[in-house]
Amino acid sequence: MIIETGSMLFLHQHVVQSLIDNERKSLMARGDSHRDVLEESFTDNTLQHIVLMESKTDTEVVITDQSGNVIESSIAINDEINSIIFPITNDDLIIEADWESQSYIATASPFSSNSGESGTVYMLKSTNQMKGLITNLNHHFGIAVIIILFFLVITNLILVKLLTKPLVSMKEATKRINEGDFTVTLPVKSRDEIGELANSIQTLAGNLNYLQQERKEFLASISHELRTPLTYIRGYADIGQKPQLTDSQRIEYLKIIHEESIRVSTLLEDLFELAKMDQNSFSITKEDIQLGDFLQTIFDKAYPVFSNSGIELKLYRKQECYANIDPLRLEQVVLNVLDNALKYSDGGTTTIELSKKDNNCKLTISDQGKGIPDDQIPYIFDRLYRVEKSRSRLTGGVGLGLSIVKEIVDAHGGELKICSEIGVGTSVSILLKEVSIGETNFIGR
Incomplete structure (x- = not known):
């Protein structure tokens, strides 16, 4: 409305000023025309002809001599007109331009005829007509302003409603998110900034809902994984206290208690590792390592x-390279992947292969195990996620190993990829940036 009001005021002022300027120029041009005629022929007939012409128009003419005496006039001379006309020495002057407070606007055109006479042609025009014209103009401008403001208000109300409705929806959605309800749905489908904001809030709600469900599943799984071995420990500890047990039975029960305590200890250690990674408090100490010899040590181990499990393990050092790694952490990664290959392979061959890809060292571990369904591969790095939900008691796994593997590889700035096919096997690839150490004599195997 400020812009609209300012524009209309500027336009009105410009139109009025243009109208007045045109009237002044027209009056001046008419006076100059009479002056030119008088300079060519200064006669009584010419004077009367000029006065007769102006008496038929809305302008008036007053012709004076060099001393200011009126020679001819189309209007009766009064005090107001006497105050306007006076001897003029300059050429082409507007002697009265105030149309708002004066009765006339006036111009003066001095002349000097060929016969020696000189004087001034005064042209006057009543301001009443201009004031009436400007009043009508103001009236039309007022109507235009009212119409424009009406449509402006209607347009703004529509725009405000269109803009505020999705914003109100997003406000309600963020309020529900703040209260813990992440199942919000925003119907905003526009492709502007508001639509992008709505999509961001929708994505945020989806991610928070996923994290909430994951946290619930994580806590439920941890409770289950801890409850089961603790139940075994407590149960067999109670049985082991009975006096009628034989030594062999007591030893068997103690062995089960020992195995379950190791399971609890391993789970807590893994959780402690993940907690340190989440808090960025775990550290890695990198050094330049020849990956061929590094993998050879793990292979021998x-x-x-x-x-003993009937699985053939092979190492292929196709191309040797150096990488800047933490050997203890990366060994943890490789052993963890090998442990999964051992658990889910019934015979066959597991291979460790070292090669290069672009400027990266590529470490690939492949097995001939059961494989992983395609729809579950994106989730295998989630904590406590297991492809087979009921396998933990058979294999001892709790679904934390690959989460730790992913965190360690990310900490090295590496890339982890998994390819798998049901009934064929799984291949885990780790890409690490190669470092140049200079030429070295490698011994391949």
Whole structure:
């Protein structure tokens, strides 16, 4: 409304000023025309002809001599007109321009005829007509302003409603999110900034809802994983206290208690590792390591375990390279992946392969196990997620291993990829940035 009001005031002032300027120029041009005629022919007939012409128009003419005496006039001379006309020495002057407070606007055109006469042609025009015209103009402007303001108000009300309705919806949605209800749905479908904001709030709500469900499942799974071994420990501890047990029975029960206590200890250690990673309080100490020799050490350590399980473990050092890593943390990663391959492979071959891809060292561990369904691969790095929900008692896994693997690889600035096919096996690839150490003599195996 401020812009509209300012624009209308400027336009009105410009139109009025243009109208007055045109009237002044027209009056001046008419006076100059009479002056030119008198300079060519200064006769009584010419004077009377000029006066007769002006008496038929809405303008008036007063012709004076050099001393200011009136020679001819189309209007009766009064005090007001006498105050306007006076001897003029300059050419082409507007001698009265105030149309608002004066009765006339006036111009003066001095002349000097060929026959030696000189004087001034005064042109006058009543301001009443201009005032009436401007009054009508003001009236039309007023109507235009009212119409424009009406449509402006209607348009603004519509725009405000269109803008505030989605904003109110988003406000209510954020209020529900703040109260813990993440199942909000925003119907805003526009592609402008409001639509982008609505999509961001919708995405936020979806992510928070997913985190809430994950937290509930995480706590439920932790409770279950802790309750089960503790129940075994307590139960077999009670049984082990009975006096009628034989030594072999008591030893068997103690063995079960020992295994379950190890399970609880392992779970707590994994949780402690994840807690440190979440708080960014776990540290990695990097150094430049030759990955071929590093993997050879892990291979030698894991080979007997795989052999005893009837699984053939192979190491292929196709291309040697250096990487800046924390050897203890990366060994934890490799052993964790190998442990999963051992648990879910019934025979077959598990391979560890070292190669290069672009400027990266590529470490690939492949097994011939059960495989993972495609729809579950995106979730296997979630904490406590298990592809087979009932397998923990058979394999001892609680679904934290791959979460730790992902965190450690990310901390190294690496990339972790998994490809799997049901009944064929799973392949885990780790890409680490290669570092240049200079030429080294490698021993392949």
